[in-house]
Amino acid sequence: MTIHVFAGPSLADSPVLDLDGVCPHPPIAHGDVYRLRLDAGEAVLIVDGVYQHTAPVRHKEILDLYAEGVAVYGTASLGALRASELHGYGMTGLGTVFGWYQDGRVFSDADVALTHGDADVDYRAFTHAIVSILSVADRLVAAGRLDPDLASRIVELARTVHFSTRTNRALLAAADDAGLIGTMRLIVDELRPDRLGDIKRIDAEAAVRTLLDGGTPAQPAGEVVVPVTSYRREWRLQHTPATDDPHGPTERQVLAYAQLFLPDFPDRHEAHVLANLRPEYPQLALDDFPPPWLAGLSPDELVSRRILTTGEAATLDDRSRAIRVLVRTFRRRSGRLVYEELPAELSADLPELIRQSTRLLGLTERAMRVNPKFHPGDVPAGSIDAMFAALWRTEELPTQVLDRGFRSLGDFRDQARPYFMAARAVVAMNDAQM
Structure with a gap:
């Protein structure tokens, strides 16, 4: 069995990461469990995770792993915290810190939090966590080297x-x-690796060795019912690689490429919506035009909501207007998502879509290497809107965005940012050919 270990400062330079059966990964972040495309029978041990400048791993992601038959364990740091929160719901906790969360001795995210470096310094810790200080104080008290009252005072001071x-x-x-x-000098001296050491490292190393020895079974699959929510579907689409290469474009990025760059995608999207309306909403009376619900919405109101343009409101007949509104307002039954997965209609073109999305995303990566100050997240929304309006040759961006299957301007901008450099290159090339 392969054990995927997400760790950073707790296991910096630890020999357990080189043991057979261990596949090490950086501290876990939102989306990482989907990028691995794990199979049933594999195991995940969460030790460390990020949570400040990057979204942390969500509880539903961990439950999603469990639902797929992947054993999930937590220990030492963020892993112990998540295991305590999901104890009895598919995640198994290991170690002293997990036990402290269980019995209420520690209770806050901040009790395991610390500041650490990136991969280039092997995630070396720069500060101490409360659990580390608490553990050293406990061991000094047990050895008769520290008064219990002083131990409590020093932890509260920390x-x-x-x-x-x-x-x-x-x-x-x-x-x-x-x-x-x-007293504090005694504590920080004993935190050194050659003295009493850090409880996070002790817990994490013990957890890895225990799992390799098969000593702690995971909670049996099927004991917890994991609901399939729209967030779970969205995260899976957003973070799952489109190929076996975990560093390649995700399924959402491939879909975004099609939405942004295929000239005929509005036609494809309309066909997709009309094919899925009746299965998604069987009660909808599609044979009656205009539908009763549309009769209550005036053309002016549809224009004010940016669902129709002024010209469309004035010229479209009732049937055409109804179809246009249905396509632009379509959502899956969750009410949030337009696409929950790569649509089957793109299957025939998928290899080429993956190739092209990889190539265009590479333009952004190259720009970031050439100019370290550039990041697509910093591109103003107005610049994104203007660039893609030029690419699509439209003056009606809000409705064009809906025609291409984005649920809003905000959704469009989020998906378009990684492709901004590519759009700029295409627009420049088109202008040069005019």
């Missing part, structure tokens, strides 16, 4: 220092002000 600045120097400065510098 809590007053924000996790992002909880360095040795900051802890010692706070202790000096409180008259506890001798």
Whole structure:
């Protein structure tokens, strides 16, 4: 069995990551479990995760893994926190920190939080977590080297220092002000790897070895019913690679390429909606035009909602107007999503769509390497709108966005950002040919 271990500072330079059967990954973030495309029978151990500048792994993602038959374990840090939150719902916790969350001794996200570096410094920790200080204090008390009252005071003092600045120097400065510098010096000295060490590392290494030995079975599959929500479908589409290459474009990026760059995608989208209306909404009276619900909406109201253009409201007959409104307002039964997966209609073109989306996304990656200050997330919304309006040669961007299957201007901008450089190149090439 392969154990996919998501770890950073808790296992920096640890030899357990080189053991047979261990597949190491960086600290887990939102979407990572989908990028791996794991199979039933594999196992995931979550140790560390990111949560500040990147969205953290969501509970529903972990439940999604469990529903697919993947054993999910948590320990030491964010993994222990998530395991305590999902205990009894498909995730198995291991180690001392997990036990503390279970019995209420620690309770906050901040109790395991710390600041650490990136992969280029092997995720080295720059600050200390509360659980690390708590563990050393416990062991010093058990060895008779620290008074229990002083241990409690030193832990509470450490809590007053924000996790992002909880360095040795900051802890010692706070202790000096409180008259506890001798006790705090003992604590930080014992946190060294060659002394008592960090409970996070102790827990994480023990968890890896336990799982390799087959010592802790996961919760049996099928005991928890995991609902299939629109968020689960959206995240799966957004983060699942379109091929076996985890670094290639995701299924959502391939779909976005088709929506943004295929000239005939509005026609494809209209055909897709009309083919799915009756299966999705069997109660809808599609044979009656205009539908009763549309009769209550005036053309002016549809224009004000940016569902029709002024010209369409004035010139379209009732049937054409109804179809246009149906296509532009279509949502799956969840009420949120237009597309929950790559549509079957793109299957025949999929290899070429993947190739082209890979090539165009590469333009953005190249721009970021050439200019480290450039990031597609910083491109103003107005620039994105103007670029794709020029690409599509339209003055009615809000309705064109809906015709291409985006649920809103915001959704369009989110999906278009990684392709902004490609759109600019295509528009420049078209202008040069005119």
